[in-house]
Amino acid sequence: MIDVVLEFLSGGGLARLSIGGLVVVGLILTQVTIAAVTIYLHRHQAHRALGLHPVVTHFFRFWLWMTTGMVTREWVAVHRKHHAKCETAQDPHSPRILGIGTVLARGAELYRREAANKQTLAHYGHLTPDDWLERHLYARFPVLGITLLLGLDIALFGIAGLVLWAVQMVWIPFWAAGVINGLGHWWGYRNYETRDAARNITPLGIFIGGEELHSNHHAFPASARFSSKWWEFDLGWVYIRVLALLGLARVKKVAPRRPVILERKETIDLDTVRAVVLSRMYVMASYAREVIRPVLRQERREADGSCRRLLRRARGLLTREVTLIDMAARGRLEQVLERFANLRVVYQYRQQLQSVWARQALSQEQLLQGLQEWCQQAEATGITALQEFSQRLRGYSLQPA
Numbered sequence: 001m002i003d004v005v006l007e008f009l010s011g012g013g014l015a016r017l018s019i020g021g022l023v024v025v026g027l028i029l030t031q032v033t034i035a036a037v038t039i040y041l042h043r044h045q046a047h048r049a050l051g052l053h054p055v056v057t058h059f060f061r062f063w064l065w066m067t068t069g070m071v072t073r074e075w076v077a078v079h080r081k082h083h084a085k086c087e088t089a090q091d092p093h094s095p096r097i098l099g100i101g102t103v104l105a106r107g108a109e110l111y112r113r114e115a116a117n118k119q120t121l122a123h124y125g126h127l128t129p130d131d132w133l134e135r136h137l138y139a140r141f142p143v144l145g146i147t148l149l150l151g152l153d154i155a156l157f158g159i160a161g162l163v164l165w166a167v168q169m170v171w172i173p174f175w176a177a178g179v180i181n182g183l184g185h186w187w188g189y190r191n192y193e194t195r196d197a198a199r200n201i202t203p204l205g206i207f208i209g210g211e212e213l214h215s216n217h218h219a220f221p222a223s224a225r226f227s228s229k230w231w232e233f234d235l236g237w238v239y240i241r242v243l244a245l246l247g248l249a250r251v252k253k254v255a256p257r258r259p260v261i262l263e264r265k266e267t268i269d270l271d272t273v274r275a276v277v278l279s280r281m282y283v284m285a286s287y288a289r290e291v292i293r294p295v296l297r298q299e300r301r302e303a304d305g306s307c308r309r310l311l312r313r314a315r316g317l318l319t320r321e322v323t324l325i326d327m328a329a330r331g332r333l334e335q336v337l338e339r340f341a342n343l344r345v346v347y348q349y350r351q352q353l354q355s356v357w358a359r360q361a362l363s364q365e366q367l368l369q370g371l372q373e374w375c376q377q378a379e380a381t382g383i384t385a386l387q388e389f390s391q392r393l394r395g396y397s398l399q400p401a
Contacts, residue, residue: 013158022160029164030171031209033067036060037172038209038236039243045128046076049224050240053248061129065138065145068172073139074115077125081114082181083221084124086196087323092120093181096197100186107177175208184214191228192219192281193288193321203232210234219281220255228255258282261395268372268394270364275396276371277357283396287353287389288319291346294385299340310336318347346386349378 017025040060043049052060064070078092085091092114095103103110114120129138138145146169153161153168179201188199198218205212205226213226213234220228227234243249259279265272276283296318300311314336317329325333337344356370371393378390 103182108173210236
């Protein structure tokens with residue numbers, strides 16, 4: 001029976017491919033669609049992180065029209081609103097607000113609903129294609145493309161083409177609208193404590209073109225490269241580098257490099273401030289690693305059994321973005337901070353350091369004064385890890401050694 005089904009699926013069509021050949025074709029076609037979404041829609045159109053040659057942009061626009069029926073302006077507007085209103089009631093697809101089950105099961109529906117919002121398109125859809133092709137074909141007849149694809153798949157692959165077409169139709173709604181928008185804000189690891197709940201699903205961004213590194217993207221949304229650690233891999237970035245070598249792409253922005261730390265620099269000046277603010281994600285990650293964790297380990301060594309359990313449960317909470325902590329967890333955190341004075345001090349200084357650059361209206365001179373005062377007060381606490389971190393912070397610079 002299975003042999004009959006396989007023979008039925010592999011038969012017919014101009015291409016006359018075997019089942020194995022059809023699988024390979026399906027993987028290639030869906031990967032081209034993934035590349036179109038992550039390179040063209042996401043990194044190029046939504047965040048302007050790179051420029052693309054007109055040949056590439058026209059190919060990706062045509063390909064997405066055929067394989068997804070998505071309109072550039074709609075996709076870009078919905079995604080930009082997601083970043084602007086992330087994890088709020090106005091976020092088009094936040095699992096923290098709507099529930100993980102809703103986003104996984106109805107991600108495509110949530111996207112279509114927001115894409116139909118004219119206010120969203122007007123406010124967030126700027127600088128997207130508005131030429132003759134977009135007005136008279138791609139945006140006007142989005143269903144026509146996927147209908148033509150259906151006919152082409154059946155002509156090339158026979159009855160198996162219908163299966164291949166169905167796979168192409170569900171590929172982006174499932175992986176992008178469901179998995180990335182859902183699991184990408186629910187499960188995984190984080191290199192940086194951003195104010196949203198974005199997470200890296202896996203360090204190997206192969207299957208979905210690097211979109212798996214979702215937390216890194218939210219930490220540095222304007223970066224054309226999503227990988228951050230040396231052990232992370234972003235397939236979309238590989239595609240971009242190949243296009244750049246061919247003269248078909250130009251990278252405009254990438255995440256800032258890790259700051260230069262000058263060992264003999266002790267005076268906090270405007271160069272220090274600029275380096276700290278530009279590298280604030282790295283600064284807070286270093287603070288967690290170099291201050292919070294050593295103090296926590298010291299407290300655990302000196303605590304009795306019951307306190308060790310309490311400290312173990314609070315480990316992640318001490319470095320987590322405060323807006324992401326629910327009431328029950330906040331109660332545990334407050335219990336730890338009340339009982340352990342040194343942890344309370346370094347936790348408070350973490351919040352104060354964030355506040356140095358959180359107020360956007362401050363002038364550079366006010367930022368300079370705020371950072372100087374923070375370092376002076378941190379070094380007066382008597383907590384070795386905090387003092388050493390403050391001294392290293394003084395050496396931050398945009399200038400090479």
